[in-house]
Amino acid sequence: MLGVTLSDGAPVCVFNHRGVIGAVGNLCTHAEFLISDGVLHGDGTLECVWHGARFDCRTGAVKRHPAELPLPVYETHEENGRVLVRPWPASHSELSS
């Protein structure tokens, strides 16, 4: 996982889960620890290593407390070997359609 800052200042965690590149907000919704310093598990959950919250890397949904709010999810696009991240979070309704 890689922590980056977008042009608008948003902290984002870019990850590769089984060959699929994705991005979520890089601040844990529990107490703002860096998600990129955590662990991406094989089941697709991102674990914050401070207090152990887990989030679905595709949807940002909370999978284990103590976090209660989901992570924002960002659209990504690969172009000429570069990963581009759209500088605003996609809504959950966009992801589910």
Ligand code: FES
């Ligand atoms: S800061 Fe992430 S679980 Fe507490």
